[in-house]
Amino acid sequence: MAGTLTLMTETLFEFDAALADSQLDEGWTIGNAVNGGFSMARMAAGVRPIVDADGRHPDCVALSAYFLSAARPGSYTVEAELVRSGRTMSTGQVSLWQEEAGERVERIRALTTFGDLTALSEPMRRQSEPPSMPPPEECFGFADVPEGMSSFPPPPIMDRVDMRFDPATSTWAVGQPSRQGRMRAWVRFRDAREPDPLSLLFFLDAMPPAAFDLGLMGWAPTLELTGHVRAVPAAGWLQVEITTDNFSATLLEEDARIWDSTGRLVAQSRQLAAVRVPRS
Amino acid sequence: MAGTLTLMTETLFEFDAALADSQLDEGWTIGNAVNGGFSMARMAAGVRPIVDADGRHPDCVALSAYFLSAARPGSYTVEAELVRSGRTMSTGQVSLWQEEAGERVERIRALTTFGDLTALSEPMRRQSEPPSMPPPEECFGFADVPEGMSSFPPPPIMDRVDMRFDPATSTWAVGQPSRQGRMRAWVRFRDAREPDPLSLLFFLDAMPPAAFDLGLMGWAPTLELTGHVRAVPAAGWLQVEITTDNFSATLLEEDARIWDSTGRLVAQSRQLAAVRVPRS
Numbered sequence: 001m002a003g004t005l006t007l008m009t010e011t012l013f014e015f016d017a018a019l020a021d022s023q024l025d026e027g028w029t030i031g032n033a034v035n036g037g038f039s040m041a042r043m044a045a046g047v048r049p050i051v052d053a054d055g056r057h058p059d060c061v062a063l064s065a066y067f068l069s070a071a072r073p074g075s076y077t078v079e080a081e082l083v084r085s086g087r088t089m090s091t092g093q094v095s096l097w098q099e100e101a102g103e104r105v106e107r108i109r110a111l112t113t114f115g116d117l118t119a120l121s122e123p124m125r126r127q128s129e130p131p132s133m134p135p136p137e138e139c140f141g142f143a144d145v146p147e148g149m150s151s152f153p154p155p156p157i158m159d160r161v162d163m164r165f166d167p168a169t170s171t172w173a174v175g176q177p178s179r180q181g182r183m184r185a186w187v188r189f190r191d192a193r194e195p196d197p198l199s200l201l202f203f204l205d206a207m208p209p210a211a212f213d214l215g216l217m218g219w220a221p222t223l224e225l226t227g228h229v230r231a232v233p234a235a236g237w238l239q240v241e242i243t244t245d246n247f248s249a250t251l252l253e254e255d256a257r258i259w260d261s262t263g264r265l266v267a268q269s270r271q272l273a274a275v276r277v278p279r280s
Numbered sequence: 281m282a283g284t285l286t287l288m289t290e291t292l293f294e295f296d297a298a299l300a301d302s303q304l305d306e307g308w309t310i311g312n313a314v315n316g317g318f319s320m321a322r323m324a325a326g327v328r329p330i331v332d333a334d335g336r337h338p339d340c341v342a343l344s345a346y347f348l349s350a351a352r353p354g355s356y357t358v359e360a361e362l363v364r365s366g367r368t369m370s371t372g373q374v375s376l377w378q379e380e381a382g383e384r385v386e387r388i389r390a391l392t393t394f395g396d397l398t399a400l401s402e403p404m405r406r407q408s409e410p411p412s413m414p415p416p417e418e419c420f421g422f423a424d425v426p427e428g429m430s431s432f433p434p435p436p437i438m439d440r441v442d443m444r445f446d447p448a449t450s451t452w453a454v455g456q457p458s459r460q461g462r463m464r465a466w467v468r469f470r471d472a473r474e475p476d477p478l479s480l481l482f483f484l485d486a487m488p489p490a491a492f493d494l495g496l497m498g499w500a501p502t503l504e505l506t507g508h509v510r511a512v513p514a515a516g517w518l519q520v521e522i523t524t525d526n527f528s529a530t531l532l533e534e535d536a537r538i539w540d541s542t543g544r545l546v547a548q549s550r551q552l553a554a555v556r557v558p559r560s
Contacts, residue, residue: 064344226506
């Protein structure tokens with residue numbers, strides 16, 4: 001009960017308040033669906049007490065989420081199971097459920113491994129270097145798109161996340177996709193909450209789909225996303241790059257990489273996503 | 281019973297015979313452990329009847345395996361569950377168990393999505409081009425390493441797989457790792473079994489670890505591996521490239537990509553693996 005009282009009297013950052021909420025909040029949606037990255041962070045937070053019962057494995061190191069049906073704003077339950085408790089890592093399974101038309105429906109099922117990222121990230125021996133981009137103040141936010149020019153109405157999530165797109169990879173926002181399948185941005189929470197390993201799971205899937213840069217502006221639902229968190233991020237802006245190289249029929253992969261403000265690679269992911277392709 | 285009789289009277293290829301065997305065969309091991317790629321293929325074969333009950337979703341499109349403890353040659357059981365049956369894809373869960381010291385021990389747990397790759401792979405819209413390499417007859421097999429020069433005794437799996445390493449990325453085999461974290465090879469089954477989507481799961485994790493090319497010649501156990509199978513492969517040699525870019529403390533990722541004999545990208549994977557790093 002002491003924990004609950006503390007929770008109620010502190011002012012939480014928006015992300016932490018949303019994670020603690022018994023409802024999936026409309027503020028973290030894209031279209032009608034709750035953002036996949038937010039759902040993954042919520043699931044990791046839900047399984048953590050079970051895989052980290054003794055405090056040795058506090059950080060989600062790997063998480064593979066299979067998206068079964070779109071999560072909607074509203075009430076939900078998280079079910080978590082300890083799969084294996086190990087010396088340096090522990091593995092769990094976690095599902096997110098909602099009620100729909102009187103039935104319990106599983107939205108997402110994930111396997112995940114937790115460990116101590118402080119011990120598992122030093123020394124850094126080799127890494128992918130961060131891409132070269134102009135500083136955040138020379139990049140574009142959604143607010144910078146001239147009125148009537150935007151091909152993409154900003155979703156509610158953009159009220160919570162400050163996202164500054166590299167001009168070299170943001171022509172899709174004004175209807176001129178580069179068709180390179182590449183997008184780069186600086187990202188951070190608007191309310192100054194600093195990044196941590198849990199929020200990296202969110203940021204891995206917070207960008208608009210890479211498919212936008214191929215001229216496919218529709219929803220690109222994720223079928224599967226696996227994220228690896230490789231280090232505790234430093235405070236400040238994160239740099240995110242997403243790319244897609246392999247696109248067949250309606251399926252494409254999207255790779256995301258995140259570097260922290262010191263240029264350290266802190267997380268990466270690959271997802272398999274579906275897109276709707278207009279008949280030509 | 282008709283099916284069983286057919287099975288007993290046909291001559292099976294080694295890979296298919298091993299998949300049908302009630303024992304994990306020593307011929308598919310690396311060190312003391314059953315190869316992870318073989319185990320993934322076995323698990324996909326085990327879950328298929330459940331996710332593909334009506335024959336609409338015959339192919340494993342995505343599989344995320346969490347390796348909990350090393351699988352050993354000997355008896356095992358596979359437990360499979362249907363998670364969701366959908367219109368274009370179905371998702372299942374599958375575990376591989378063995379007995380150890382009188383206890384049931386879970387070796388690997390996986391989530392997987394199946395679909396119809398013929399429908400999900402055409403048309404091919406964009407892809408990663410295959411690397412440029414000399415033809416198989418100009419590449420090195422394990423048998424080509426001069427006696428006494430090999431830093432890597434060929435594991436039993438190499439009796440089953442014909443693997444021809446690109447000379448440009450095989451100096452690790454004679455104790456001269458390039459430290460690029462990159463390895464390329466042509467691969468095929470020695471008994472002329474042609475590749476199919478199921479065997480691609482095996483080939484995604486059949487190469488020596490990319491860590492060998494960083495000079496780390498020990499076992500590199502996989503913690504998590506997610507594979508995406510993107511197309512039905514054509515007959516003939518497969519071209520495999522593995523790379524690692526991010527290596528901290530004892531953890532590194534290894535990405536694998538496979539192209540078929542027509543140059544089509546047919547599968548890719550990323551794994552998180554652990555290595556033992558000698559103190560310097």
